[in-house]
Amino acid sequence: MKDVYILAIESSCDETACSIVKNGREVLSNIISSQIEIHQKFGGVVPEVASRKHVENITGVVELTMKEANIEREDIDAVAVTYGPGLVGALLVGLQFAKGFAFSLGVPLIGVNHIEGHIAANYIQYKELEPPFVSLVVSGGHTFVVHVKDYDDFEVMGETRDDAAGEAFDKVARAMGLGYPGGPKIDQIAKEGNPLAIKFPKANFHEDTLDFSFSGLKSAVLNYLNSEKQRGNEINVPDVSASFQHAVVSVLVENAMKTIKSRNLDKIAVAGGVASNSSLRKALLQKGEEENVRILFPDAILCTDNAAMIGSAAYFQFIKGHVSGNDLNAKPGLSL
Ligand code: KG4
């Protein structure tokens, strides 16, 4: 079969990203223009600012991606783009650019679900990986345990009922004045703390489901911080970080392991920004070794938002002949 080159665009949140992916697994270039510094001063992503920055950056990012891949326009077989979930204004910028670009090249447009993209990052990292497997998707906007039955067939086994795992990291970090994004900061500081210093509640929704609930845990941390301040006690930031992180990680590991057992599978592929958390990596790898389950993690650059993962997910649609119509629209609330 002829090689397939897909140019992919991702603009669902605060990264303007473009990548060229060959045959779904090989990344020729992967450019990510992050807006983190701009949003940092607001303590989180400001949607309108994000859209405007995408408008400013997208042409340059695509140009640079093509240059780095050393590829001609005629070589591109399809243009892929994230159409949801995400911030509507941000998604529309990438979507409209992708449509115009596909139209000008005369190639198909492929709309990609951002969450499927996160899972597909594992196909780039592990060239031999094929479904079925279990995926633990943990990002700033999503928390899922999924049975990946096929490249385009997902059974959601558990999901969050309120905040996402990354969102909880960001909110707790903010309350301790650690800045945005909070996940990497808590990860770092927790290394100096005791994970058993403070007993915070478990972040599962109910023992009988695989669903998560992080808002109770987040409130417990905020209440703890407030009551310590009121009593005039100094906050031990490393201990709070480590204890909070421990509560998050233990439920993620527990639900991922329960899922794999219920489906009799042997691989867990972790995905999303929180997949780069060092404590999660360590705990899952240890549990995997004990239970004879292979644990897969993409490199950090493929965990947080990027367009290579979108190009990979698009490839598996393309080879099945699944392409999008010209009326493809942004779907901010799209689920798996
Ligand atoms: O996947 P992603 O880039 O964007 C979404 O699709 O949401 O994930 C971003 C999230 C943020 O909440 C960030 O705090 C979190 O991933 N994150 C981490 C770490 N690195 C990024 N959380 C915990 N530990 C980390 N090392």
Ligand code: ZN
């Ligand atoms: Zn994401």
